[in-house]
Amino acid sequence: MSERKVAKTDAEWRTELTPEQYAVCRCSATEPPFSGQWYRHKAAGTYVCAACRTGLFASEAKYDSGSGWPSYFQPLIRAAVSLHQDETHGMRRTEVRCAGCDSHLGHVFPDGPKPTGLRYCINSVALDFIPAPD
Template identity: 70%
Template sequence: MTAPVRKTEAEWQAELSPEQYAICRCSATEPPFTGAFWDHHADGVYGCVACGAALFDSTAKYDSGSGWPSYWQPMAREAVALKEDGSHGMRRTEVCCAACDSHLGHVFPDGPKPTGLRYCINSAALRFRPR
């Protein structure tokens, strides 16, 4: 694991687009079926748009029908941090980049085998690197 990425909010705002900043630093959500990666099928690695940390491999990506990129597991358990999220009157588990604490999306217990998990991630929080 690498050292945590620490930046001021002004630095994050300067480096990220307004949409990326709203999602990664303010926990916003992009509308379903609008992001670059919800229907993306190339072979490679999806990393954090804010810090570049490798998060999800394309081999764990599947079509959940939700309109957001979905994965049944991260590349490594240590790549993501899970937090309880009680916002909007719901109880969910937030998924953040473990390296820079950027909000990525949420994880739900309705995914495919072998994990049964659906990591539902915002496209704007990701950067794709082809293999």
């Protein structure tokens, strides 16, 4: 993972992302539960940031949490994501952002499966998918 962050203006992000991607990635919105294209997705490959293509999660770490959003028990590599305290909406949560471009991805909770016990609850719209080679 490169230490260099993607730096773009707000106008550039608005041009490059769909309105839904912009709302989630740049404004920390949340897509409705059970609506995302990757929620029930089961193919082998890598989930990448929709904004900058940084590799975020391996399909092997994906599981069905029943939450309505794609869930993973760990990132592809720890340095792929950054964690931030989020006290919006009257809650205390840990926000997950892409380390490559600082896009909002979702939140992480301490109620996931072994081996980590974590649930990275991620918005589908913040992700893209690269299938594993055949």
